[in-house]
Amino acid sequence: MRARKIARPTTLSDVARLAGVSPATASKALNGRDEVAPATRQRVIDAAERLAFSPNQLAKGLFAGRTGTVGLLTSDLEGRFVIPILMGAEDAFGAGQVNAFLCDARGDEIREQHHLRALLSRRIDGLIVVGRQTDPRPSLGHDLGVPVVYAYAPSDDETDLSITPDNVEAGRMAAEHLISLGRTRIAQISGDRSYAAARDRVTGANQAFKAAGLTPVGDVMFGDWSETWGRDAAAAMLAQHPEIDAVLCGSDQISRGVLDHLRDIGRSVPHDVAVMGFDNWLVLTTNARPQLSSIDANLKQLGRTAAERVFAALDGEDIGTGIELTPPRLVIRGSTVARLG
Amino acid sequence: MRARKIARPTTLSDVARLAGVSPATASKALNGRDEVAPATRQRVIDAAERLAFSPNQLAKGLFAGRTGTVGLLTSDLEGRFVIPILMGAEDAFGAGQVNAFLCDARGDEIREQHHLRALLSRRIDGLIVVGRQTDPRPSLGHDLGVPVVYAYAPSDDETDLSITPDNVEAGRMAAEHLISLGRTRIAQISGDRSYAAARDRVTGANQAFKAAGLTPVGDVMFGDWSETWGRDAAAAMLAQHPEIDAVLCGSDQISRGVLDHLRDIGRSVPHDVAVMGFDNWLVLTTNARPQLSSIDANLKQLGRTAAERVFAALDGEDIGTGIELTPPRLVIRGSTVARLG
DNA sequence: CGGCATCTCGAAACCCGTTTCGGAAACTAC
């Protein structure tokens, strides 16, 4: 049997005709409404089965006002951060009957507006806006007609709901881990100073140092987020302060550079110097020598939370306002604790 | 002026009423049909502008049978490979009026079927199936009613259209680069043997060796795709064959491990030993010491091509069959050519 | 000024599924 050239999808009327009832009855039978005789219902169900009927969600959405679709508007698909968030959101959505439109604005405001228009004209039920930095981004406004949640990058309008990682807490957590290991001469090599993520983590770490009565060694070094910067910064730092016994880094990439330099100059990790990373990027952390302790921002969880907030808003709940911080998680590996290799 | 709690989107009827015409005329005016007087058209356009009217794509699609949406069914969002492909596809689609549904099946066939159902019931116009390996995957069949293109992972049904990187050519290209540099004692450290990508690249490289009259040093080492494996394999390889002057690796991660080991034992790269990676993963290649030469599979281009094929099929063209190979690209950096640092 | 072609517009049907509401049939109660 050849497939028809144009495989017109079967409609509810087709099912109704085969079952010998009206479309109205077929609809009621398939949706479990109770004004249908059991025998009739079974006939309709059998007919639907036979024709492999799947209802046209467009028509359904047209009437219901709900489409079962959500927009994911990201500003950077290449970024590693948006992917886990998208996954978490997909997790939360996928459980139900929701599908997600993915749009990438490439950080271009025009393109973002364009995508936003397109999404709204498709009558999405909700929108998640994902940024690639934790710095605030312009709000999309409130008169969109659908609930909006900002993930990772918070909105600059505090009457929006934003969900973002708690980088201050993350910095504190990392510093406290090093302190709890007895390290006292701790240096910080961070990333790009223009990123709130870099500054926040340093803030948190400094709070922990202060609380423990420690003075950090040297000034915090800001640069970029690369391995190369980590290497160069470590060289400069250790030349000036050879006494340091731990380095708190702004990212796993930077940590890898620092580890590299430490091996070059023959310092043992973690015995002589402990090294903490940030982000828990597995490709980097688990293949480092030794494996790299890091702070995981729980991005997947963040994405799931964002999706759940959108869901809640769909069910009529108030979506809430302000910036909601999600807690980080400490992942201990061999770069801070020796027996873990 | 406060935004209404429920911002009911403006409909075509609203526009028509404001312009003082019937919905039918309004529709014709906005869609550029010529049975409308210029003055009337302008009135309608102005009214639409005033009300910020954007037509309900659902209703539009309901009638037209075209929804302007495409499904992207991937089996692994975490994989680095699918992301550039998705980007390329988004590029090609985004130019027009098409939006993409993103679904992640997590390599689970049940989940895949579930998502497929959902997508079809949303009346997508086309489907791109993205895999995370280049090994063939089960076909979804032909009676879906929409054009399907398989990207990266080809379908096991040769009457489907698949687009996948030419790994044999990639292997050959890498080997020829090393040969052209005068290297004659070349070893291969590859990834997981169960991956077609690993085997194909080795095949291509061996063809190049044969053509040049060279005998590879030692057996090809298969392992996994990690940096750690690269280190271990390099150690074993160099212990047994200290004479090698180039290593052809199965991935950039493996290359990084190899580079690491070479520095450990004091071999200079590229002077003593040249190293080639695969995938051109910038985070790894540009931060290596020296920077890593690699083969780029042009995945973004692949995604764009896949999207264009779907487009073509929508316009009535035959979608074609078989496996279409996309050419790789050689990226030369310091790990093979010294002056490039 | 009548007859005919042209232009412009709107009523109505349609896409597909849901829901309301009314009616027919079967059943109960007296």
Add this chain to the structure above:
DNA sequence: GTAGTTTCCGAAACGGGTTTCGAGATGCCG
């Protein structure tokens, strides 16, 4: 036997847009 209930089904309207087709208003001709 009649009146009142209940059960089950279908006609019709709806949602938001598109398209067909016919009607009314013009313009042009002789």
